[in-house]
Amino acid sequence: MANTVIGSSIVIDGEITGDEDLVVRGTVKGRVSLRENIFVEDTGVLEANVETATITVHGRVTGDIHATERAELKSNCRVVGDIRSPRVLIADGASFKGTVDMDA
Amino acid sequence: MARASTTPTSTSPIEGATVVGPGIRISGRVTGEEDLHVEGRIDGAIQLSDTLFVAPGGIVAAEVEAHNVVVSGVVVGNVTARDCVTLHAGAKLVGDITAPRLVIADGAAFKGNVRMGGEPVPAREKSRTAARPRPVAAVRAAPRPSAPARAERPVERAERRPPPPRPRPAAAPAPAERNEDEDTVIVRHAAVPDDGKPSARAGKSADREKPEKVAASARPRPGAAATDKKLPPRARIPKPGKRRVGRR
Numbered sequence: 001m002a003n004t005v006i007g008s009s010i011v012i013d014g015e016i017t018g019d020e021d022l023v024v025r026g027t028v029k030g031r032v033s034l035r036e037n038i039f040v041e042d043t044g045v046l047e048a049n050v051e052t053a054t055i056t057v058h059g060r061v062t063g064d065i066h067a068t069e070r071a072e073l074k075s076n077c078r079v080v081g082d083i084r085s086p087r088v089l090i091a092d093g094a095s096f097k098g099t100v101d102m103d104a
Numbered sequence: 105m106a107r108a109s110t111t112p113t114s115t116s117p118i119e120g121a122t123v124v125g126p127g128i129r130i131s132g133r134v135t136g137e138e139d140l141h142v143e144g145r146i147d148g149a150i151q152l153s154d155t156l157f158v159a160p161g162g163i164v165a166a167e168v169e170a171h172n173v174v175v176s177g178v179v180v181g182n183v184t185a186r187d188c189v190t191l192h193a194g195a196k197l198v199g200d201i202t203a204p205r206l207v208i209a210d211g212a213a214f215k216g217n218v219r220m221g222g223e224p225v226p227a228r229e230k231s232r233t234a235a236r237p238r239p240v241a242a243v244r245a246a247p248r249p250s251a252p253a254r255a256e257r258p259v260e261r262a263e264r265r266p267p268p269p270r271p272r273p274a275a276a277p278a279p280a281e282r283n284e285d286e287d288t289v290i291v292r293h294a295a296v297p298d299d300g301k302p303s304a305r306a307g308k309s310a311d312r313e314k315p316e317k318v319a320a321s322a323r324p325r326p327g328a329a330a331t332d333k334k335l336p337p338r339a340r341i342p343k344p345g346k347r348r349v350g351r352r
Contacts, residue, residue: 007122007138014132
């Protein structure tokens with residue numbers, strides 16, 4: 001299945017839903033609801049509430065994250081918002097502001 | 105140039121380009137300065153300074169602005185391209201196309217207007233469309249005077265009623281005899297709820313009410329007995345008229 005890629009110059013203001021992987025190199029504002037994996041790359045900016053299975057952040061995320069499986073914050077990423085996920089991984093060098101709830 | 109831009113459609117999107125996969129749906133506004141391949145669905149608006157590709161199976165329900173638009177899937181919405189719009193076989197496009205160049209291949213479906221070049225055309229069409237509602241407004245305005253006209257009708261009917269009273273004295277006794285038979289049934293029903301406890305007063309008031317009802321019933325009976333059958337409808341007609349006036 002072809003990955004969905006949001007290019008670095010692309011700005012999406014609205015809602016993204018679906019059931020396949022999403023790679024964000026550009027900007028997405030609004031809401032993202034997926035059943036698969038989200039990759040926010042170095043240039044990627046997510047200003048949205050996120051619902052997904054897993055999310056891997058190299059870039060910036062502003063908004064609440066609800067990952068049913070795993071949320072992974074890589075080094076040099078910046079995340080502002082609450083994370084709700086059974087597995088939360090925060091790498092050395094990652095910037096995070098918010099609360100973590102691992103009960104879900 | 106157009107051929108160069110159209111050729112990439114058949115090939116799968118290059119890695120690194122923006123792709124909306126078949127399982128993805130975006131509702132909102134998409135803007136950017138690179139190619140966008142749509143294999144899934146986008147609702148809303150798209151603004152690109154490069155080329156929008158709508159792959160087979162891709163659905164775009166949006167206002168589209170791009171440098172080039174290449175459609176093999178479905179587009180519903182107005183499409184504006186600064187260079188070229190290409191509809192390949194199997195493409196479906198419903199909406200207006202504004203572009204200096206338009207290519208429609210055999211097997212493509214398209215419904216809408218095409219504007220190639222002149223921009224003053226849309227302005228004229230807007231003026232035409234703006235002129236259309238005016239008669240509609242006139243039509244809407246027309247019934248308003250008719251509404252007061254309807255309001256005047258009951259007045260006219262009321263004015264028409266007084267002439268009938270002349271036959272009243274002559275007609276009143278005759279219906280009174282009839283009403284004794286008819287009203288014995290009708291008045292008892294009416295008198296009991298009106299006056300309540302005293303039954304004797306009910307009878308007196310019933311007698312008083314008789315002439316009123318008789319008069320009311322006599323109004324539509326100015327003419328001979330032959331017109332009686334036609335008259336009840338007259339008595340019924342003004343009632344809805346009064347109601348209409350009261351409602352408005």
